[in-house]
Amino acid sequence: MIWHTQGSGKSIVMVLLAKWILENKPNARVVIVTDRDELDKQIEGVFTAASHPMTRASSGRDLMTQLGQATPRLLCSLVHKFGRKGVDDFEQFIKDLEAQPCLTVGEIFVFVDECHRTQSGKLHRTMKALMPNAVFIGFTGTPLLKQDKQTSLEVFGGYIHTYKFSEGVEDGVVLDLIYEARDIDQRLGSEDKIDTWFDVKTRGLNDWQKAALREQWGTMQNVLSSRSRMDRVVEDIIFDFSVKPRLSNERGNAILVASSIYEACKYFELFQKTPFKGKCAVITSYNPQAKDITLEDTGANTETDKESIYTSYTTLLKNTGMANTEAYEDHAKKMFKDQPVNMKLLVVVDKLLTGFDAPSCTYLYIDKKMQDHGLFQAICRTNRLDGEDKDFGYVVDYKDLFKKVENAIAVYTSELDHSSGGVDPEILLQDRMTRGRERLDNALEAIAMLCEPVAPPKGELEHIHYFCGNTEIPEDLKAHETQRAALYKATVALVRAYANIADELGNAGYNETDIKRINKDLDSYLKLREIIRNAAGESLDLKAYEADMRHLIDTYIEADAPRKISPFDDMPLLDLIVKTGIANAINSLPDGLKGNKNAVAETIENNVRSKIIKEHLNDPAYYDKMSAILDEIIKFRKEQAENYEEYLKKIAELARRVEAGQAENTPEQLDTPGLRALYNNLRPKAAADPSLAYAGVAQDPMLDLAIRIDETVKQTRPDGWRGVQAKENVIKAALYGILQDVTEVERIFLIIEKQREY
Structure with missing residues (x-):
């Protein structure tokens, strides 16, 4: 598998790898398999743009027909095209394919895109049975969470290469x-009206049906889709688009x-x-x-x-x-x-x-x-x-x-192989089928025990008597409600347990007789559930109530304008301090921090320090000075704990200076970040002694030197010079003509390299 994070160029890696394979292996064929039409079209577009047109297969049969010929060498297909409808015995279907795989020409490489999704199920097994000698390489833009990893590692093996989200952000590849x-x-506008409405509308229903209706429409999902709330979301988005x-x-x-x-x-x-x-x-x-x-x-x-x-x-x-x-x-x-x-x-x-x-x-x-x-x-x-x-x-x-x-x-942003905590992934790999089988066996046993008391010969009528009671006794249906609820719950548990390993019952250790028995039992219990629901009059078609319930939600649920609840709003803490002041910044901190002065202080200090470190290379002299001031303020806080208000004033002022990136008395000629950085770093004495900062043009010939270097770099820099040694040397040569010192050239070049304007 190759895991390259979302947006980092996974499709380009596919193009380059396919190009290399096709150029270096004369008999190679490459098949790109995706699981969505959108991705299929996108991959085709990327390859075509890279001057590698590919053939899209119209069906699984079409793909295998083309692979049975020497050309084309580059193809793409949707994974679903490998499926076959109407297969009752999937295990036998796979065995038949494995006994007579399709004849393919050449050395087949299959690139499986988004390999953590559908490719790990029946469709993937079909692909491998059809092309047993192919090399399968899985590509994913997301790491494998534990539940996916168990399956995907079995199918593809380990990682060839990973490129994580945090690495992409650090490299500037993604944001x-x-x-x-x-x-x-x-909030409910009128609880009384809602209760009255519900009683009138459900007068003809029994308790079970009323409960089902309440459960469906009383969920947060339906409450959250009220018309009033949706109006607020729409207004909120419209407002964002204006500001x-x-x-x-x-x-x-x-x-x-x-x-x-x-x-x-x-x-x-x-x-x-x-x-x-x-x-x-x-x-x-x-x-x-x-x-x-x-x-x-x-x-x-x-x-x-x-x-x-x-x-x-x-x-x-x-x-x-x-x-x-x-x-x-x-x-x-x-x-x-x-x-x-x-x-x-x-x-x-x-x-x-x-x-x-x-x-x-x-x-x-x-x-x-x-x-x-x-x-x-x-x-x-x-x-x-x-x-x-x-x-x-x-x-x-x-x-x-x-x-x-x-x-x-x-x-x-983690390394996922072994750092996800809990049980070691290798143990889970070995354990997955065992646990899946255990869960299915338990579900089958639980529902069988639930039906055990049913009188012989355990036909439909006996089950109805047990779960619904005697129809001649009016109270009996209500009295047996607990048994029915347990049956409905146990059936759901069985369906879920079966679905987890339905594609791999053979791998879980069940033989063909077991699989047939399980499928038969599942079918009979599902039918039993419907029989009991009908017998109890508890099969409820909710469609007739939909429009009324929507009207209820839209009429009586009122929504307020959205309010922000995230700890720091949508701006960094440093911006909060600069733009709204220290008091508002502290109020924006999570409640657990506000009452702890040291916690507040350290949170602010860490934010300031982080900004200094981040910006340091842009202007080492200036940010060294800011770092020294921060150290003094921290020392002040610890030595004079009682003078907390004065501390907050000092740290707020420092935050403003760090964010501004320049001193207030900066000469007006230094009107760009690059010029200011050159000036600050050409003046080591001023950098060491804040009292000397920006002493004035007449006393400071370094101002002319900074302007001269700035103009020279702008005149001599080649296009795309960063990272290209020959082009960088052009700038260094021009700098040497001014500074006449190799060490000083290298020092100042590092400053220039960090300035966007150059």
Whole structure:
């Protein structure tokens, strides 16, 4: 496997590696396999742009036909094209393929993109059975979390090379991320009205059905999709576009992640009533078809969620004149990438959160519960380089995912092989199948024990009697509710345990007889659950209640304007001190710090020290001076603990000086950072003694020297000189003509190298 972090050029590595293989191995063939059409098109585009056109396979059969010929040498395919519908016995299907693999010409290398996803299941096993002699190289932009690692390491082996997120940021290949959590308080406008509504609407339902309805619609998910709350999110985003850098100057744009297609459509409709009309699109891949709503009509003059989605999309396609969803989405994505001023916002659910690179994308608004790979890949949509005015990717979170973001960043900057804590990965590798089998066996045993008391011959009627009671006794159905709830819960546990290792029952140690028995038992228990639900009258079609529940949520749940809840807002602490003053900066610290003077002090000092270290090479003399002043202030704090207010004044003043990067009495001729750095570092005495700083032009001939060096560098520097020795020597030679000292040339050259203006 090759793990190169999101946005660092993984596709380019594929191109270079494929090019090297094809040039150095005359009989080699390279197949690029992806799991999404978006990625498939992107990979093809990258190879074509690099003058390596490739052939896209239209189906699995087409791919194998082409591999059975000597050409083409470079192909790409979707992994799903290796699947085969209607396979009842997958293990036998694989055995048949392995006995008679496809005949391929040449030495086959298969590059599997995003190898932590679907390629580790049935489809991947099919690929390997079809091409048993191929070399498989897995590429991923995300590290393998433990649950993925267990499977992927078995399939691909270890890492060939890793390039982590933190390394990409440090090298300037991708941007760092700034996170901001925003909370929208919601409250019930009238609890009495809601209770009355619920009682009237559910009068014909039993307790179990009422509980099911309460559970579905009382979840936070539905509360958080109230119309009032969505209005607040829309207003919040519109406001950001008028005040935030990159958004307000129309160089950048944003993606909003919604929790469902229904919510995405509602958000889109809300944005159409704002200045974003015509400059916003919804991307979900949903294609409206009449069959989607044929069973949705409840007889009332209201829409279910599916009907609402269908109406939104048919209206959208009609208004845009697009033939289908694919054409509409392709147009919107192109506009988003090429004309951010004309396509400000994309509303998505799952699509575009991986494999979609748009450098203009600067903000990601998350209104969906996410974690692990999905969360990290999503927030990395914003970290692509796009000119000097894009310093960070911004993540605005409306679902309080801060801990999950922290954990994701920690994981993605760690070495993952052995540092993820807990049980050693190798032990988990050996243990995974054993644990999966143990869980499935336990689930089967639990549901069997639950049904054990059913009277012989244990047919449908006996099960109904046991779980529903005697229909002649009115209280019996209620009395047996506990047994039914236990059955429903045990069936869910069985389905989940089975799904975890369904593709690998043979590898888990089950023989063919066991597998047939397990599949038969699973089927019978699922049928039993439906029989009992129907017998108890507990099969509840919730569609008839959807529109009423939506009206309830939109009418009675009120949302406040978003408020920021992240510890430091969206600016570094040093900026807070400089722009808003020390008091506001301290108030922005987490509550646990505010009451501890030493903790506050050390937090501020660490921020100042970090800035000094970061900027030191730009102007060593100036920042050495700032570092010395910081040391004095820390000493003052420790020696005069009672004079805390004076300490805060001193540290606030230092923070302003560090952030400014120059002294207040700087000569006006030094009007660029480069000139100031040259001047400061040509004057070692002034650097050592702050009292001598900027003594005045008449007393300081070094001012003329700094200006002369500045003009000389600007006149002699070749294009692209950094890192090219011959070009760097041109500048050094010009410096030597002025300084006449090799050591001094090397010292000053390091200062010049760090100045962007040169």
